[in-house]
Amino acid sequence: MGVNRRYELWAEEQTGRGVDLDWVRRELDALEIETPSWGYGDSGTRFKVFHQEGAARDVYEKVAQAGKVHRLTGAAPSVALHIPWDRVDDYGALARHAREHGVRLGAINPNLFQEDAYRLGSLCHPDEGVRRQAVEHIRECIEIAKVTGSSIISLWFADGTNYPGQDDFRARRRRLLEALQQVTASLPEGMRLLIEYKFFEPAFYHTDLADWGTAYLAASRLGPRAQVLVDTGHHAQGTNIEHIVATLLDEGKLGGFHFNDRKYADDDLMVGSIHPFQLFLILKELVAGLREPELEPQVRRVAYMIDQSHNIEPKVPAMVQSVVNVQTAYAKALLVDWGALAQAQREGDVIGAHRLLRDAFETDVRPLLAHWREGKGLPPDPVAASAGV
Numbered sequence: 039m040g041v042n043r044r045y046e047l048w049a050e051e052q053t054g055r056g057v058d059l060d061w062v063r064r065e066l067d068a069l070e071i072e073t074p075s076w077g078y079g080d081s082g083t084r085f086k087v088f089h090q091e092g093a094a095r096d097v098y099e100k101v102a103q104a105g106k107v108h109r110l111t112g113a114a115p116s117v118a119l120h121i122p123w124d125r126v127d128d129y130g131a132l133a134r135h136a137r138e139h140g141v142r143l144g145a146i147n148p149n150l151f152q153e154d155a156y157r158l159g160s161l162c163h164p165d166e167g168v169r170r171q172a173v174e175h176i177r178e179c180i181e182i183a184k185v186t187g188s189s190i191i192s193l194w195f196a197d198g199t200n201y202p203g204q205d206d207f208r209a210r211r212r213r214l215l216e217a218l219q220q221v222t223a224s225l226p227e228g229m230r231l232l233i234e235y236k237f238f239e240p241a242f243y244h245t246d247l248a249d250w251g252t253a254y255l256a257a258s259r260l261g262p263r264a265q266v267l268v269d270t271g272h273h274a275q276g277t278n279i280e281h282i283v284a285t286l287l288d289e290g291k292l293g294g295f296h297f298n299d300r301k302y303a304d305d306d307l308m309v310g311s312i313h314p315f316q317l318f319l320i321l322k323e324l325v326a327g328l329r330e331p332e333l334e335p336q337v338r339r340v341a342y343m344i345d346q347s348h349n350i351e352p353k354v355p356a357m358v359q360s361v362v363n364v365q366t367a368y369a370k371a372l373l374v375d376w377g378a379l380a381q382a383q384r385e386g387d388v389i390g391a392h393r394l395l396r397d398a399f400e401t402d403v404r405p406l407l408a409h410w411r412e413g414k415g416l417p418p419d420p421v422a423a424s425a426g427v
């Protein structure tokens with residue numbers, strides 16, 4: 039059966055359930071998923087970095103590969119940079135190169151963990167000189183963002199301690215907040231800070247920004263220019279991430295996501311490959327927010343980004359698969375019957391409410407996505423089309 043016929047049958051069923059397919063398609067049009075430059079070069083674990091034929095060797099090649107992912111999916115129009123990994127002399131030229139490949143430069147990620155100076159931390163370091171070095175590096179990234187037209191500075195800190203007594207929790211917290219205030223004061227109009235948390239690794243006793251609470255408190259101190267970034271791989275096993283997302287959204291502090299999946303820790307596996315229902319439930323909170331007029335502007339600014347390094351999978355197909363997994367989960371979240379759900383919740387219909395979510399999650403959205411892609415001149419199966427690109 040052709041793409042059109044399959045879609046017609048699918049659309050008839052969905053329209054019959056009361057789904058507004060024009061709205062669903064508009065929201066699919068609006069979904070943009072940024073890919074990371076560091077997902078296109080050779081990467082590995084501490085055991086081995088495997089070389090892959092065709093892996094990007096420099097930032098120009100990384101941007102070109104991000105361009106391929108966007109050409110195949112139509113949903114990945116920007117690429118994040120990591121400085122100094124992606125340092126170049128002329129960022130204006132790099133931005134032009136990106137445009138030539140059909141993408142733009144997105145979030146700038148300062149690297150605050152790979153200098154010898156950062157052994158005891160960056161913004162939390164006991165030595166004022168090291169803290170100054172880290173602040174200057176973030177300011178350098180703000181200058182880069184001005185040239186590249188990026189509106190997000192994305193901060194992840196490896197800061198923490200390995201042993202009880204190594205440093206003073208509250209002193210470190212004050213150093214962090216003071217330095218973050220200095221950085222925030224350097225932000226130009228229209229640029230914002232996203233503050234990421236992670237509960238352990240590389241620090242093994244305590245991490246200064248370990249969870250959404252510590253990140254939220256920091257973002258609150260900094261005012262409206264700072265929000266929290268939720269990296270799906272950065273939680274203890276069993277954490278209810280969708281509940282965190284709903285809470286941050288309700289507090290006006292949800293800034294963005296780093297999507298990836300994991301089985302054990304911060305594994306950076308392809309998003310949706312291990313916990314597809316969790317991904318759906320997270321995105322369902324975003325769709326719920328879109329439907330509330332006070333929350334909608336915040337939801338529209340949430341930055342969807344992938345944070346994955348593919349160690350054994352081919353780079354471009356893995357990124358295409360990841361974008362498709364997010365898009366698929368999002369399409370399913372757009373199909374939730376909100377009216378029926380609210381009624382089931384009011385009536386205390388526990389199983390009924392749960393089944394409504396499962397109905398949306400179990401809907402096969404491939405006919406919709408294939409038709410949406412064909413309408414845009416994209417391959418109906420971008421993962422298949424990415425082999426050998």
Ligand code: PSV
Pocket residue numbers: 147194234236269296304345
């Ligand atoms: C390290 O855990 C990490 O994966 C964080 O998620 C950052 O966002 C990323 O590296 C890039 O610095």
Ligand code: MN
Pocket residue numbers: 194234269296345
């Ligand atoms: Mn991350």
Ligand code: MN
Pocket residue numbers: 269271272304345
């Ligand atoms: Mn991570």
